[in-house]
Amino acid sequence: MFIDRAKISVCSGSGGDGVVSFRREKYVPRGGPDGGDGGRGGSVSLAGTYGLNTLIGFRYRPRYIAHDGKLGAKQRRTGASGENLVILCPVGTQAYRLPENILVADLDEDGKRVLIARGGRGGKGNVHFATSTRQAPRISTPGGVGEAFELQLELKLIADVGLAGMPNAGKSSILARLTNARPEIAAYPFTTLEPQLGVVRLDTEREFVVADLPGLIEGAHRGVGLGDRFLRHVRRARLLLHLVDAAAVEGRAPLKDYQAINAELQAYDPQVAALPQMVVLTKLDLPAARENLPRLQEELARRGEPGLAISAATGEGLPELLNATFRRLQQARPAALTEAPDLYEELPLPPERPLEVQRLAEGAWEASGTEVERIMLQSDFSTRDASRYFHHRLGRAGLFRALSQAGLRDGATVRIAEQE
Numbered sequence: 001m002f003i004d005r006a007k008i009s010v011c012s013g014s015g016g017d018g019v020v021s022f023r024r025e026k027y028v029p030r031g032g033p034d035g036g037d038g039g040r041g042g043s044v045s046l047a048g049t050y051g052l053n054t055l056i057g058f059r060y061r062p063r064y065i066a067h068d069g070k071l072g073a074k075q076r077r078t079g080a081s082g083e084n085l086v087i088l089c090p091v092g093t094q095a096y097r098l099p100e101n102i103l104v105a106d107l108d109e110d111g112k113r114v115l116i117a118r119g120g121r122g123g124k125g126n127v128h129f130a131t132s133t134r135q136a137p138r139i140s141t142p143g144g145v146g147e148a149f150e151l152q153l154e155l156k157l158i159a160d161v162g163l164a165g166m167p168n169a170g171k172s173s174i175l176a177r178l179t180n181a182r183p184e185i186a187a188y189p190f191t192t193l194e195p196q197l198g199v200v201r202l203d204t205e206r207e208f209v210v211a212d213l214p215g216l217i218e219g220a221h222r223g224v225g226l227g228d229r230f231l232r233h234v235r236r237a238r239l240l241l242h243l244v245d246a247a248a249v250e251g252r253a254p255l256k257d258y259q260a261i262n263a264e265l266q267a268y269d270p271q272v273a274a275l276p277q278m279v280v281l282t283k284l285d286l287p288a289a290r291e292n293l294p295r296l297q298e299e300l301a302r303r304g305e306p307g308l309a310i311s312a313a314t315g316e317g318l319p320e321l322l323n324a325t326f327r328r329l330q331q332a333r334p335a336a337l338t339e340a341p342d343l344y345e346e347l348p349l350p351p352e353r354p355l356e357v358q359r360l361a362e363g364a365w366e367a368s369g370t371e372v373e374r375i376m377l378q379s380d381f382s383t384r385d386a387s388r389y390f391h392h393r394l395g396r397a398g399l400f401r402a403l404s405q406a407g408l409r410d411g412a413t414v415r416i417a418e419q420e
Contacts, residue, residue, distance in 0.1 A: 235269065
């Protein structure tokens, strides 16, 4: 089953807590602090592979959680880091972070790996807090929390040539004739219900990938038929072969079909409509196609689109079509695989937010900002030393000065990172 959309949830591992410990050995008086740091949490990455061609596996396993880091230990030993998690996806998969719907990964190459969720930092042990005036600190910091969010995965097939046209225009027949792909072929519309890929080999040095895109009919961009599900796969193509049924076996008007498909591509995405096109008149083995061929080629020539006539049943015209297609591919621009110009192999750190103090509706006050929120989340209040150090760090961050300037009086309630 071909599945090209899936929603998953990912969560990187939390860092291990630092520990409070003191060196206790015989004949070593006043050994001092020796609590080690916690291990870093495991990160989550996406990687592209040709070993997969559908997202169906994510339907059965929608949650991915990396391992947490371990606690620190005495004798300044750092806890073990959590194992990183790599999620394999088909080449051509794009990942959007929800609910912002921001593109965070475009796996357009085999083996490409993108870090999407960093593991939490390990907490610091009390060995880091020893000073000349604080020689036996009972202070440690908890590990950082991992990132958790949902991802929308979308698979966009990567092909050099896309076959476009009305149902029953002969797309599957041509794909089966030219490649090793074996799509289902029948005499009724919508026989093909999912995209099909095949490799065309002209010789040992010339080959290209072809994708059959099913379900294009008038109104496809609005959800009519199947076209709205598969139109996005056209974006990866460098060249479109627009197939037109020259025999009009279903009583359709070939030129109107040609115009309708181009209108759908334009309505869906002007960039798709601007892709280079070659018009291919199919079913030349039928008498009606032979009869209509001169008129259709003359009309297409007036529009600047010379139509190549072929028959998938007999093979007539296929060598000329393949050679012409390869020449057009050499002239076409490289495929625009990455749609985000600022996409990073490793996600950049979020920008630092300045300190802000504002009054809430219920009368309390809220302080926000990257530094004060980090201090709150990384503090341990289990000991007097830790509480004093917490207030010392808030003072250095400028919080008390900002609260005084905002007009707060002693006894006011201040909320930081959902804690009061």
